[in-house]
Ligand SMILES: Nc1ncnc2c1ncn2[C@@H]1O[C@H](COP(=O)(O)OP(=O)(O)OP(=O)(O)O)[C@@H](O)[C@H]1O
Ligand SMILES: Nc1ncnc2c1ncn2[C@@H]1O[C@H](COP(=O)(O)OP(=O)(O)OP(=O)(O)O)[C@@H](O)[C@H]1O
Ligand SMILES: [Mg+2]
């Protein structure tokens with residue numbers, strides 16, 4: 140039938156992710172390109188973004204043990220890693236699988252089409268010179284990519300020493316990552332204003348955040364309880380979600396746990412917590428697939444709404460004279476036009492983009508040059524949402540399992 | 541000199557508290573009575589309020605171990621105490637020193653001039669029938685009075701079963717108390733909406749609040765950490781102070797700590813925490829004296845401002861006709877009149893009472909019947925603040941030390 144000819148034949152697909160990649164290119168991308176969805180929000184997706192492994196981002200004030208944590212999981216030092224009591228890691232480092240052991244500078248990674256980091260070019264060369272990719276052959280890196288980050292400094296230092304938009308970069312990684320580990324050190328507990336801003340920049344990705352109270356064997360039990368309590372007290376305020384964040388209490392490095400301070404129960408607790416964290420890390424790939432499907436579907440819905448809005452604005456333009464004035468009026472009353480689109484296509488107001496941002500993006504365009512509504516493009520996306528994606532889910536197991 | 545004749549001779553005073561009591565009756569009360577300060581805010585102080593021992597209020601959801609806690613500190617059961625797994629204590633019980641062991645019903649206590657509880661009559665007889673005083677001879681009760689309370693129930697039960705203003709009563713006790721212990725049980729951690737309201741009603745007395753995570757030996761260490769973290773997370777939001785509340789983690793009953801579950805470190809931790817809590821309780825009397833001086837001085841300042849406002853309003857009234865209209869105008873523009881008083885006497889706007897409440901209280905009066913400014917009454921309070929109180933502090937040690 141004509142219907143099935145439009146559908147993605149499952150036999151040609153190798154996995155859910157492969158299926159999404161093909162669906163994107165065949166069915167969603169044409170709609171996005173036609174109505175310039177990329178200029179109004181998210182850049183077009185690249186194949187490398189579909190192929191990217193699940194990512195774990197490490198964040199924390201300096202010297203909380205982020206680099207040590209990654210090396211501990213890898214049971215070896217990643218190429219170019221530095222560990223020390225003073226601020227050591229001075230850049231964002233993506234630690235990923237590769238055939239050779241090597242470091243690639245940020246400017247090079249950003250232009251590589253087979254890497255999902257081209258979006259970072261918007262943060263400028265002063266950022267790219269503080270960005271690096273560290274590759275090595277490692278069984279764990281077959282499944283997970285880690286992102287090590289420079290420690291958050293206290294206010295003034297932070298501002299003077301970073302020549303780029305630090306929280307912006309963190310937001311970018313937070314959106315792409317599958318898990319965000321916030322590391323704390325019981326000796327440096329106070330959550331600096333800078334770190335609060337960093338945590339706030341994770342908004343919208345709260346469900347990915349886990350907290351690690353590291354080096355817990357460095358203080359006695361009573362101190363540990365104070366420190367832990369104070370941490371929860373202030374995190375509860377900063378994160379502002381009713382669900383309590385999971386905190387792993389332990390000491391995540393290669394050495395045996397120091398039971399001179401915490402005692403045997405400390406050791407037992409920390410070992411249990413370490414096991415829990417490891418099994419959470421093992422779950423990431425499984426969850427990453429669900430997350431990607433979910434985000435893909437959300438993106439498709441947003442792209443459809445965008446197409447409805449753009450084609451509606453085009454339709455409202457006069458055919459002959461008074462175009463400039465009409466465009467000004469449409470932009471000025473954009474919220475009213477949004478309302479019309481909502482009613483015409485029975486859409487929920489909560490799914491609509493932010494009016495202010497949209498108005499700003501629109502102002503760079505000549506509305507008259509936009510495309511009319513093309514029902515076939517919409518139909519392709521509806522088919523994808525209603526048939527192809529459910530079909531993929533029925534025919535393939537989670538590729539990461 | 542005429543000046544010294546007005547001052548309180550230190551030789552006639554037996555303690556700081558005795559001095560405050562006499563100063564109140566000789567110097568502050570006359571000002572309060574003249575300008576009806578009691579009708580606009582705080583009732584007149586009674587001698588029994590000065591004589592009252594420092595009070596510790598226990599609050600918590602039902603069965604968290606409040607009654608057990610008091611009996612544990614007393615090393616005996618207070619008269620009329622009930623302990624059990626179901627909601628047991630069904631009333632507010634003031635546990636205080638007395639020559640005989642006995643319980644006195646609320647209606648009787650409320651009318652006793654030598655007891656500081658007459659203010660509770662405003663909560664009506666349905667409250668008074670759920671109020672009791674338990675007296676016994678006990679060395680600890682020589683220094684501290686305990687207030688046991690009925691456990692907070694979950695929403696609906698709370699509303700249907702209490703025929704009086706529960707949070708109002710708790711606010712009343714919170715203001716009079718020197719320490720407020722909030723008890724939690726790791727098995728019943730979830731802070732119900734009702735309990736949130738109770739905690740909110742402690743506002744303004746946040747510095748008196750301490751948290752007890754009781755029965756901590758009933759769960760294993762990993763569970764305890766979860767429970768404790770969740771508690772701090774939600775308390776941080778409810779209490780909304782940047783300072784972390786002190787939490788005592790332990791098991792506060794007469795029996796030995798259950799180290800089958802928590803293990804030896806649990807036992808050690810809980811014993812340290814118990815010691816810390818006991819020494820905090822020992823500090824209460826010392827701190828109570830500072831608190832009372834502080835509150836007394838605050839009250840004196842508020843009474844002076846009240847006198848300035850009242851006498852100013854009186855002065856603004858016409859001497860012959862148009863009194864009703866003038867009164868209406870003054871009340872309508874009360875904020876402007878407050879401004880005039882501020883400027884005339886160089887007072888800080890932050891020290892002024894709430895305009896709305898004041899307007900409401902004023903509406904019951906005939907402003908014309910108020911007293912003019914009596915400088916001698918003001919002078920007496922100024923002398924008290926500037927000379928008598930500092931002199932008391934110089935000549936007496938803290939009576940509770
Ligand atoms: N679990 C641990 N227990 C005790 N010491 C630790 C632990 N983890 C790391 N350290 C020590 O803490 C210091 C900082 O470690 P590391 O360099 O890994 O931190 P970092 O968070 O990567 O710091 P930066 O932000 O400066 O890169 C080092 O001296 C390291 O040996
Ligand atoms: N530290 C403790 N460890 C274990 N069990 C305890 C502890 N303290 C109290 N209990 C038990 O918990 C139950 C409730 O105790 P209790 O009656 O003292 O609580 P309460 O807070 O006064 O309750 P209510 O609000 O109903 O008056 C009783 O069965 C008591 O034996
Ligand atoms: Mg580092």
Ligand SMILES: [Mg+2]
Pocket residue numbers: 606607608622623628629688689691
């Ligand atoms: Mg009780």
